[in-house]
Amino acid sequence: MNAKDYLMQAKFLDMRINSKIQQVEALNDLATSASSVLTGMPRNPNKATSKMADAVAKIVDLQAEINHDIDELVDLKKEISYTIKAVPSPELQTLLEKRYLCFQSWEIIAVDMGYSMHHLYKIHNQALDICDGILKRDT
Template identity: 60%
Template sequence: MNKQNAREYFSKAYRIDHRIRSKFEQLESLNALATRATTTLSAMPRNPNRSTSTMADVIARIIDLQEEINQDIISLVDSKREIMTIIKSIENSEYQTLLEKRYLCFLTWEKIAVDMCYTIHHLYKMHNAALEVCSKILNQDT
C-alpha cells in the first residue's frame, strides 16, 4: 500500500462522518416537514387512488433515515477504531498527534498548525513522512 492509499484509508472516517452530517440535515428537514403538516377537514369526497396518509409516509421515512444514521455511526466508530490502532502503532508521537488531529478529529491544516506550533509547510512534510510509516504498517498487515 502506498501513501495515497494510506491517505484514502484514513479519509474513509471523514467521508462517513460527512455522510452522517448530511443525513442529520435531511432528518431535520423531514422533522420540520412533519411538524408543519396539518390536516384539512373537508366534506368534499376524496380521490380513492390518492394516498391518504402522507404523514405516515413522512414518519416511515424519518424512521428509515434514523436507522441509516445509526448504521453509519456504527461504521464510523469501527473505522475510527481501525485507524486508531494503526496510528498507535507508530513510534513517533508527533506523527501520532498529527494523524489523530487530521483523520480522527477532522481538523483543518491551519488548526493543526496552530495547535502543534508548526508551519503548514512543515506539517505537510510530517504528514507525508507519517503516511509513509503507515503505508509500511498497512503492508505488514496484508
C-alpha cells in the same frame, strides 16, 4: 488503497452521517408543518397516507441508517486508531489523530502543534509513508 484514502474514510462517513441528520431535521420540519385540508369532497380510500405519515416513515428509516452508520464509524475509527498507534513517533501519531480522527483543519493543527504549514505538510507526508508501510504489512 493508499494510506491517505484509508485514513479519509472516517471523515467521509462522518459527513454522510451529518447529511442524513440534516435530512431527518428537514423531514421533521415537514412532518410538524403538515396540515390537513377539509373539504366536502369524498376521498379516495386507496390514496396513499398523509404527508405526515410518509415523513414519519422516512424519518424512522433514516434514523435506522444513521444508527448503523454511527456503529460503522466507531468501528472504523477504532481500526484507524490502531493503525495510527503503530506509527513509532508520538509527534506523527498526534498529527494523524488530529487530522483523521478529530477532522481538524491544517491551520488548527499547525497552531496547536506550533509548526509552520510547510513543516506540517512535510511531517504529514512522512506519516503517510509510514502508514502505507503499515497497511501493506498488515494486508
